[in-house]
Amino acid sequence: MPRDTTISRRSVLISSACLFAWQASGIPAAMAAVRRPLSSRVKSLIAQMTIEEKAGQLTLMPTPWTSAAAARINPAAAVKNVENLVGDAQAGRLGGVFNGFGVDAHRKLQTAAVKGRLGIPMIFAGDVIHGYRTVFPVPLGEAASFDTALAERTARAAAEEMAATGFDWVFAPMVDVGRDARWGRTVEGAGEDVLLSSDMARARTRGFQGRSLADNGSVAACMKHFAAYGAAEGGVDYNTADISERTLREVYLPPFQAAIDAGCATVMAAFEDIAGRPVHGSHEMLTGILRGEMGFDGLVVGDYNGDLEIAARGLAADARDAARIAIMAGLDMSMASGIYRDHLPSLVAAGEVPMERVDEAVGRVLTLKEKLGLFDDPFRRMDPKRQQARMRTKPALSLAREAAQRSIVLLKNEGDLLPLPRAGKRIAIIGPFAEGQSNLHGPWTLFADSKEAVDLAAGIRAAVADPALVAVVKGSEVTSPVSGGIDAAVAAARAADIVILAVGEREAMSGEASSRDLIVLPAPQQALAEAVAAVGKPMVVALRNGRALALEGAVLNAPAILVTWFLGSESGNATADILFGAAGPSGRLPVSFPISAGQVPYYYAHRRPGRPNNTRFITVKNEARFPFGHGLTYGKISYSDLSLSTRQIGKNGQLRATLTVKNDGKHAARELVQIYVQDVVASVTQPIRELKAYQHVDLAPGQSKQVSFTLSAADLAFLGLDLKPLIEPGQFTLWAAPSAEAAGLTAGFEVIA
Template identity: 60%
Template structure:
């Protein structure tokens, strides 16, 4: 914690705070009809000065926070604790973010309730994939293809965060990300629209629970609106220039799904769209979001995003930036302080309509009312609950379950996995072998002690004789270690099998961590090549926050696991999979390209007028790069099990369907292996001819199916006409007649069971 305020000084006021929390509140709303509540809020607005209104639109970083939270954003003017208390008392601060101390939150709230109008503050935080208990990074969790798992982990995170007074989380990130160079891919659910929509809804429901007024819920904030994942070249904060059709077809729907699930807020994106920055884009925030979608909630800026209108070249100065952002529909300014500084002056000069300011203030106050803050400003601030809610046995067990389900098995030649728990000497080599801090991944600001989450500890816990495990680092993530390769080769020579824990560090993923070459860092690739030269069987365990282009000995290893960043139970979960205590069931939410220069690559690309014929033979004057086919190394949806799953013949309920009708698609799936598995059975379609060209395949549904050894199951899907809709010439959804190919398959590029039908 920062030294400007001691824990003792916070605790001194605890008894008076507890007393105050039991006192009747002058502003307590209690049960009210919507009209009464609206009248109450209108009455407040009528009493407010311009400075108080600007204060309700101003959100600042908490001056009392963790060192991880303080380092999570670029340096900016940081308020001191005394200053922040003064601003709260003056009514010039709507809330703070990324504080995690319940006593500090109570003290700030007490000062806010001393203000003239006694409007309570709200408290926000970046709770991206866990609070004290850390779950797999969102991209990893998306690999589970299990929205209910995402709902449960978000619910657990909300229980922990709300207990220290957090009302609002800046999550989930719902940006569709199709360029693996983009570092923030790790925060989302990958490249597919359907999976992205389902995960967005699940996380919103998990965070918000049975209603955001409850003291165990936090409000969700789907972000970043919009198309941040389409940044040119995968470069963070970069320009986005896509068609309106692409926005409506690909980038808007996950936000709409989040709002349909009950999200009351969203965050403006750092990027511009077709020349207009999102923070100043009235078409995006006002016409589309509020006009077309009837979104009545709150739009918050990203960190200093309103001020960045100047460097975008859209605003002339700070005052102009504040005016443009508020006019465009950004209700709340995060961290820049521009609204507090300039909004009163802009209104008095006639450059900003008072009605526009009042509308933004009304949205903020309505949000606070929905959070239950007028009913009880302290209802999420209970020290006993704050202590009891953190890292419970149930939450840690959920972290282990989520981690196991997020692991993807890319290769398993000669059935090298699972490893034997006894009678096998194992060398564990690589920078991730015993580095528990790296298992958390990026955007972890408040974690508890995960020092036993490293892979070495997890493997020793399952081995009959832990002395059979030799552990060496071999190299660091981005630098060689003196004598590291020699030590690793010696360990490999004395082992029966080698497990290499390699990949990206958490510092190579996340915000501002775009990479030009999405390959294994050079020192680690050299380490893998040297160890592979020993001839010992090699298992690669990848840590990564994006799709990687694998090459050389890494790709040639007989077994490859993708582990992402798995969080508080990383080591135990990976050991469960490595030793066969659990069968891998994860599937890739992103396509792994053949070469770095192939990105952006995503499975539902268009065919072009010159597609290469199916098969590996490359023909001249066709769509492919020199020497490689236009396909993935490991496609979206790919993932193996410890069984042997086969897909039988496709069956359709008819040869055709009406545009407003349905058709049933089914296929038998059989596990011919000797181990029980969980298979992700996927349904894809392709519209052969349409008024707007369509992708080569689109995921329309999927099922997770448990199959015992030797068991089979007929998996059935129902396709509806609306599932075949696309954004037509008039930029509205349309279903057209025609022939559709359909697949029930284990990945986006596998044939599986294949057939066709006609839409009348």
């Protein structure tokens, strides 16, 4: 793409003014406060580097040696000249590449890089969001497990596989809070709740990075997208986020702080703009808040062309101007656009960007490479034998099956239809997801082979006593009818004892640039559901989805509904395990399923309104169809005997809440007990409820257990009128409940001065 490199008088004046403002703002001091001391090796390298070599270290580019899926997502990668890329690596004009495929490609580029004048190794990054060759449930699905130890284990397994092929750096975890189900990237995060999102951010960071970044099975984590990307208007990717500073700080920043506290090495800037400033060019966000307030001392990388898009948004005159704005805002490394490599030398020569700022960014890149052990052994993650040995191991596939089981949410089970008997019943699996290995892994699986995944029909046939009693009929495509499809589906339903209706979204309907205006089942599938339901056979709906859905008609009215998300490599086996009772459902919704698509954005922790009975649509109550935290087991669970250790606590005090949980059912169950709190009267309007704690309880049939939670006064803090944390005296209500909108058990207590 041709770029205008002309330096106008206006741009020089603006640049000088911005530089003065930057120096006078105290931001350099804020940056210095979290500046990581450089090693003697890094200092020595910086002292020897030319400005062109420094600009190269701040440049991250896509590679032509990539998978077909990665090339589809980032088409520019497919047209790069291979020899030019190798030449750039050896000349020091390239700091790293991303989404390469395999040890051989990585070794070729690394060999060129270490032959360069200073021998600085490259870094290799990848979009491995929920698995490399072994694919785990999409992050939103895994969040339904409410199991941080599980999330840490799957991230660790993904890191070991990708590191075995030469990757040093993963563009995950995504820690954006997602409260608008239309937004396609909801699938990459942990849902709508701040606490759960923070817990998952912490766990996944630990899993990716392991005990040491230098370990050949560890990769540097990259929390993204900083920040408030999930608040994009209308749930549309790349859009403006028009939010208050309070919402930014209360909802969207805490998961990033959790990842920082867990030692996350890098952060990726968000695509959207906030208050008229693209985050890629916002020094308030990238420097003032991220570094000055949150204490982050690692590397800040841009998202794909995000720095160049500062110009597309009208904040910069051209690519050169965009590079100046981005580097001065605190964006250390440019991804894909190449504008740092192209323009930083002239910007420094013209005095528009101080060399100190460039050196600071280069220091962060080199320090990351040093921590990853690349200076000691540039090929430490490029062993072909290790690559073969670590792929799709039995332990990894067993973990994928366990994670998939734990992610499935049972929304309904009228008449105890589930679990199904393994023998003696004719089963019809109907729907576009009845069989076939596509649409199992989910979006952002760039390196896995869909042919290795287990589909629903295969999983069910392996689970039943007589596979010959299982019939499969597509009935419709995902978004279009099939000629004769409904007639064939109805005939199969009539011949069956039980119908499993496999419907939902295809992979491409979730993920980046995949927002949906209506979060309902596509019309051809809804028509199929209505026709099959009319036959009158017991029907289990198995939803495949990457977001909350507004369920309607026959799908909603089915006696049993399972949310199976995109479960990955062991999808069919895990779903069959739940259907036939080899494992019990324990997942809970990390996002609220609304009554109507028109309610979106809907989330449980909305602020208390002045007229709660009238804060609603004419035809729809202001509540969820299936709220956050909802999910059934095969047990019969009851709560009783809630008690608090004290009814008053001081600002440094704590209380213990204890209750009894019992399983009166015939099946073992894993219950998730949730603790919600409401601040009854406060100086700032508070949410209806907020999740403060959760705990799994395993119960045999007939068993009861006491469960205890400890809450401190600090857990009740909120941001006061000055946006500073405040523990305010007053009355609080506590719920122990199975979901965010369930009545549960209630008790009151007071925080005293």
